[in-house]
Amino acid sequence: MRTYxxxxxxxxxxxxxxxxxAKGQTGLSIAFDLPTQTGYDPDHQLARGEVGKVGVPxxxxxHMRTLLDGIPPGEMNTSMTINATAAWLLGLYVxxxxxxxxxxxxxxxxxxxxxxxxxxxxxxYIFPPGASRRLIVDMxxxxxxxxxxxxxxxxCSYHLQEAGATPVQEIAYSLAxxxxxxxxxxxxxxxxxxxxxxxxxxxxxxxxxxxxxxxETAKMRTFTRMWDRIxxxxxxxxxxxxRRFRYGVQVNSLGLTExxxxxxxxxxxxxxxxxxxxxxxRARSLQLPAWNEALGLPRPWDQQWSLRIQxxxxxxxxxxxxxxxxxxxxxxxxxxxxxEEAAQSELDDxxxxxxxxxxIDELKGRLVRSHTERMRRIESGDLTVIGVNAFTESADSPLxxxxxxxKVDPAVQDEMITDVRAWRxxxxxxxxxxxxxxxxxxxxxxxxxxxxxxxxxxxxGTTGEWSDRLxxxxxxxxxxxxxxxxxxxxxxxxxxxxxxxxxxxVGGPPRLLVAKPGLDGHSNGAEQIAVAARDxxxxxxxxxxxxxxxxxxxxxxxxxxxxxxxxxxxGSHLELVPxxxxxxxxxxxxxxxxxGGIIPEDDRPKLxxxxxxxxxTPKDFELTRIMxxxxxxxxxxxx
Numbered sequence: 001m002r003t004y005x006x007x008x009x010x011x012x013x014x015x016x017x018x019x020x021x022a023k024g025q026t027g028l029s030i031a032f033d034l035p036t037q038t039g040y041d042p043d044h045q046l047a048r049g050e051v052g053k054v055g056v057p058x059x060x061x062x063h064m065r066t067l068l069d070g071i072p073p074g075e076m077n078t079s080m081t082i083n084a085t086a087a088w089l090l091g092l093y094v095x096x097x098x099x100x101x102x103x104x105x106x107x108x109x110x111x112x113x114x115x116x117x118x119x120x121x122x123x124x125y126i127f128p129p130g131a132s133r134r135l136i137v138d139m140x141x142x143x144x145x146x147x148x149x150x151x152x153x154x155x156c157s158y159h160l161q162e163a164g165a166t167p168v169q170e171i172a173y174s175l176a177x178x179x180x181x182x183x184x185x186x187x188x189x190x191x192x193x194x195x196x197x198x199x200x201x202x203x204x205x206x207x208x209x210x211x212x213x214x215x216e217t218a219k220m221r222t223f224t225r226m227w228d229r230i231x232x233x234x235x236x237x238x239x240x241x242x243r244r245f246r247y248g249v250q251v252n253s254l255g256l257t258e259x260x261x262x263x264x265x266x267x268x269x270x271x272x273x274x275x276x277x278x279x280x281x282r283a284r285s286l287q288l289p290a291w292n293e294a295l296g297l298p299r300p301w302d303q304q305w306s307l308r309i310q311x312x313x314x315x316x317x318x319x320x321x322x323x324x325x326x327x328x329x330x331x332x333x334x335x336x337x338x339x340e341e342a343a344q345s346e347l348d349d350x351x352x353x354x355x356x357x358x359x360i361d362e363l364k365g366r367l368v369r370s371h372t373e374r375m376r377r378i379e380s381g382d383l384t385v386i387g388v389n390a391f392t393e394s395a396d397s398p399l400x401x402x403x404x405x406x407k408v409d410p411a412v413q414d415e416m417i418t419d420v421r422a423w424r425x426x427x428x429x430x431x432x433x434x435x436x437x438x439x440x441x442x443x444x445x446x447x448x449x450x451x452x453x454x455x456x457x458x459x460x461g462t463t464g465e466w467s468d469r470l471x472x473x474x475x476x477x478x479x480x481x482x483x484x485x486x487x488x489x490x491x492x493x494x495x496x497x498x499x500x501x502x503x504x505x506v507g508g509p510p511r512l513l514v515a516k517p518g519l520d521g522h523s524n525g526a527e528q529i530a531v532a533a534r535d536x537x538x539x540x541x542x543x544x545x546x547x548x549x550x551x552x553x554x555x556x557x558x559x560x561x562x563x564x565x566x567x568x569x570x571g572s573h574l575e576l577v578p579x580x581x582x583x584x585x586x587x588x589x590x591x592x593x594x595x596g597g598i599i600p601e602d603d604r605p606k607l608x609x610x611x612x613x614x615x616x617t618p619k620d621f622e623l624t625r626i627m628x629x630x631x632x633x634x635x636x637x638x639x
Contacts, residue, residue, distance in 0.1 A: 004031050014067050033054055073102050076109075079112075079248070082111055087138065112153075158249075168343050172344075176355060200242060221278055268309060365480070385621075440472070510538050518572050528623070557584075
């Protein structure tokens with residue numbers, strides 16, 4: 001039983017972890033902030049406004065010491081949600097354990113390390129697919145020899161569902177990712193043939209569970225059946241325990257709503273049933289989002305509520321007392337059979353394209369298409385969401401108010417900048433330089449990168465230094481947006497009517513720049529806005545994620561846009577949006593600026609004072625209305 005947590009500083013997060021463990025939590029699930037996830041130190045330009053916002057900043061070994069203070073590394077099972085920099089964070093974890101006299105063979109836990117879903121949905125990638133897969137392979141080989149109780153990779157179907165994947169796509173793309181990595185480990189020559197079953201057994205999965213919990217139960221039974229067959233036939237694993245589909249869960253956040261957020265509690269409970277009802281396909285670990293997930297960071301009390309839901313299910317109900325209640329069910333067997341057939345066909349198609357790593361562009365397009373269809377169904381009312389497009393009347397909620405979410409003190413960023421600069425000033429720089437040189441040499445060879453990574457962690461290297469050195473070797477990557485593949489797929493009648501109107505606009509259709517400043521990689525919303533705007537007849541400029549305010553202002557000027565739309569879900573809007581507006585005005589770009597994302601209601605007036613023309617949040621699901629407002633702003637400015 002876990003809660004996904006971490007914020008502000010290592011010290012504050014350590015206090016939170018110890019509190020949660022005292023309340024009955026049985027493992028750690030560490031959330032890292034976006035600079036840590038994308039390989040930047042707190043004082044980097046791109047880290048502005050992002051430090052400590054969606055997780056804990058860990059820039060060096062000192063932070064890892066503080067983060068785990070009083071938590072014995074040899075006794076804790078630690079899950080780290082980290083991907084592009086997974087090798088580095090594991091290096092820090094191993095180095096910290098060594099300082100406590102704990103050998104790496106005693107360490108238990110998981111690094112998420114599924115870079116494919118970062119390209120497809122979550123956006124915290126750094127390196128190109130080939131280089132990223134090499135880092136994952138090196139971690140598998142290292143852990144197999146030195147950290148045998150560690151799961152080097154947690155294949156994440158969770159984020160695929162968040163990006164719009166159907167159950168068939170979720171199963172197929174996740175299994176294709178696992179196959180892509182395991183084939184590469186087998187072919188690398190770093191692991192002896194007789195050790196491959198142990199490598200296969202070390203793969204775990206992280207799964208999403210949506211509100212259609214009967215279908216979700218069938219999905220998990222299908223996952224279990226297909227993984228058992230793949231591990232036996234493709235990798236020759238004979239031990240049934242080693243073929244077990246081991247998975248953890250965070251239930252669906254995509255379906256949680258800003259409108260009437262109290263409804264999220266029953267959604268969370270029902271979603272938890274989808275991965276616990278079937279004994280033969282039951283999750284091994286469960287973490288539940290908080291009721292206010294769609295509003296911002298949960299407070300400790302909210303996390304306690306989510307933990308108590310798990311404890312009630314496990315200890316008060318009779319959920320765990322019976323054999324598999326679906327055994328022999330004609331309905332469930334039929335659902336699983338249909339899902340397996342469709343998922344196998346989709347998996348075969350991906351493998352024919354070369355595999356998950358090779359088919360990133362195609363898979364991204366398919367997901368954006370699926371998400372577009374889902375959003376259009378919500379807008380049309382074909383897909384009911386209580387409190388959003390049905391039963392919207394509501395009494396005032398006692399849960400509402402300015403204190404309903406945790407807000408990170410902006411002073412944390414300055415504190416972390418001072419910290420990392422003091423850390424660099426106080427270390428043995430010559431030792432760091434030698435370690436960086438060795439990391440560079442190994443990265444350019446076919447040697448395993450983990451020993452050089454751990455040594456750099458030990459002598460005081462930083463997250464940004466490790467990442468920058470590998471950027472020099474591997475280069476950086478910009479993932480596809482998938483927008484073009486979804487335009488016109490499921491156009492709403494209102495968007496078609498707006499397109500007809502804009503076709504005759506004086507000066508031509510409005511030009512909309514959709515931009516994501518900072519490090520927030522959750523681009524699903526921005527992609528749907530770009531798709532809807534094109535379906536509405538606008539000219540859209542969308543270049544993907546991770547842009548500086550300076551880059552956004554330059555593009556707006558050079559492309560002569562009529563509206564700038566900024567998408568931010570990481571909580572950095574009060575820092576980044578005013579900066580973008582200021583730079584636009586300096587560049588003589590006097591056009592409306594609209595903002596979308598997770599924006600607390602009490603932040604709206606400040607954004608409007610800073611020059612923003614409109615603010616949209618997750619409760620604004622009617623894409624036709626949003627597009628009409630944006631078009632009206634653009635045309636009014638022209639006149």
